[in-house]
Amino acid sequence: MTSTHATGEIQSRDRAPGELTLRAAWRWWLPPALVALLLALLCRDPFAGDWDALDYTVLALRGAPSSMLFGRTLFIYTNHYAYKLAHALFRVQPEHAYLLFKYMVICESPLAIIGMWAFARRLSGSRQTATIAALLLALSPFFVIYSGQAMTEIPSLVLLTFGLALHLRGMQERQTSFVLLSAALLGLSVNVRESVALYGLWLVVAPLVYRWKLDARTLGLTVAACALFFVCALGPFALIYxxxxxxxxxxxxxxxxxxxxxxAAHPVTPYNFLPLAFFFFVAAPIVFIALPFAIYREWRTRGLSPLFALALIGLIANLSLITHYSAVINGRYQLTGLPGAIPLVADFLLRRAQARGRDLRRAFWRVVVIVSLTALIIGTPFMLFAWPTIQSHALTKEYRARLALLPDDAVIMAGGQTVAVTYYRGLGLGRWDVIGTGGGWPGARLPELIDAHLRAGRRVFVDADARLWFTDSWRGAETRQLVALQDRYHFRRSADALYEIRPRTDATAQDEPHLERLLAKPASKLRSLVRH
Structure with missing residues (x-):
């Protein structure tokens, strides 16, 4: 009874005329938006971002869709035309395009928070709940990290949150145009990041949640919204294919x-739930802990409410990641489900704080302090673990100078800088070939592949820089296979840690690369943390 009364107080104090507009509520959403922008600038990547960011940059310059899943066409072609405009107006060169794309994402980070606020405000009917929800997202370590990279996470959240906010308005005001427009917007967001497609479930359940009469008009609108969603989500992929x-x-x-x-190298097993849960906890520790209690309390007090339904969809979106191997090695995928789950948790925390005899203002500030301190206590150690990996991206920026020391058509094994070779080749700065890591690593066929290149007259090099090779998991297996090459080939030092691989018959190649020292490198701190 107390919590229900608290909820009523929150909503009754928050439904003044005009307060639902963003312009009238700027004092509420501006602080978390500024926090997001400040953190994005402070923690911005020293280069473009993760490996995918470099692929996106090259594809945007070419104006070509990504081969990943549905092509990510909206993201890539938006960047493509932004670059063409910047090149025409300011003569921005291809090697500087990553800066344009990165700062576009940085500028979008506060927009994602504003979208989160607008969505949570529509969903909960409370400015206080919306502000707490926006702060929870803004302080997520993965949101902070990827708001400073030329990646798809933040742009997809912008489209997702504003699309959901618009759909809620359409449902609450029974505006057909808003429902259809939001369905198109949600569909388009799939062309930035495919995992947000699960929010399409909301288009189906929303009429039930809002207790719309299931007549021909409702069914027709729902079918039309779903059809529009699928056309916008899959249409671009269908065309380019x-x-x-x-x-x-x-x-x-x-x-x-x-x-x-x-x-095949990273099979999906029940063990994958452990790193999945770990990353969910790091992404939003309060949400991870409070969500089960919030779902239970919401179901008991309100039943199938919009808060409850969207929280379940967000949870399903994150749990579905178990089907993809990448979810156990990178926590950024957890950002997909957070917008759905966060509003319910924010509402739950505020009601709990107010139910303890505090007025709304004191309850709000108590929750804000708890959210901020939790982010500081949990997020700071994780950022310290992740920071060396982020800073290592600067090596990719510097790798162009190292490639300049090689023949223009050389074949190189660059370990962790495989992406640098493909990136600078994509910019048209060389014709190097690469024996890549991960899916591109030949495994036991490595000597056979090297021999084939040598017979074809290609010069093959290995970069023995210890920063590029690792000893954990599948990367350790690759390093051990690299070290074994010392028993099969001769080596000639070219520059720094660059060694040319020569047949055993080449008596002029007598340098020792001492590749065995690569095995003495300790495992990645971040990967060790995830494993334990």
Missing amino acids: LFDVDGYRAAWHGWVASMHMEE
Whole structure:
């Protein structure tokens, strides 16, 4: 009874005329938006971001879709035309395009928080709940990290949160145009990041949750919204596949084959729930802990409410990640489900704080302090673990100078800087070939592949820089296979840690690369933390 009364007080104090508009409520959403922008600037990546960011940059320059899943066309072509405009107006060169794309994402980070606020405000009817929800997202370590990279996470959250907010308005005001427009927006968000497609479930359950009469009009609108969602979500992929844009079919089937190889190397097992839970906890510790209690309390007090339904969809979105091997090695995927789960937890925390005899203002500030301190206590150690990996991206930026020391058509094994070779080749700065890591690593066929390159007259090099090779998991297996090459080939030092691989018959190549020292490198701190 107390919590119900608290909820009523929160909502009754929050439904003044005009207060639902963003302009009237700027004092509430501006602080978390500024926090997000400040953290994005402070923690921005020293280069473009993760490996995918470099692929996206090259594809955006070419104006070609990604081979990953549905092509990520909206993200890539938005960047493509932004670059063309920047090049025409300011003569931005291809090697600086990553800066444009990265700072576009940085500028979008406060927009994602504003979208989160608008969505939670519509969902809960409370400015206080919406502000807490926005703060929970803004302080997520993964949100902070990827708001400073040229990646898809933040742009997808912008479209997702504003799309959901618009759909809620359409449902609450029974505005057909808003329902259809939001369905299109949610569908388009799939062309930035495919995992948000699970929020399409909301289009189906929303009329039930809002107790709409299931007549012909409701069914027709729901079918039309779902159809529009699927057209906007899958239409671009269907077009580029059917018309084979830039040889897309071959690239897409190549990606599918590489995914099968990766999945074979990293099979999905029940053990995967452990790193999945760990990353969920790091992404939003309060949400991870409070969500089960919030779901239970919401079901008992309100039943199938909008807060309850969207929290379940968000939870399903994150749990579904167990089917993909990448979810156990990178926590950024947890950002997908957070927008759905966060509003319910924010509402639950505020009601709990107010139920303890505090007025709304004191309850709100108590929750804000708890959220901030928890983010500081949990997020800071994780950021310290992750920071060396983030800073290592600067090596990719510097790797261009090292590639300049090689013949223009050399073959190189660059370990963790494989992406640098493909990136600078994609910019047209060289024609290097690479024996890559992960799905591109030949395994036991490594000597056979090297011999084939040597017979073809190609010069093959290995970069023995210890920063590029690792000893944990599958990366350790690759390093051990690299070390074994010392028993089969001779080596000639070219520069720094670069060694040319020569046949045993080449008596002029007598340098010792001492590759065995790579095995003495300790495992990654972040990966060790996840494993334990």
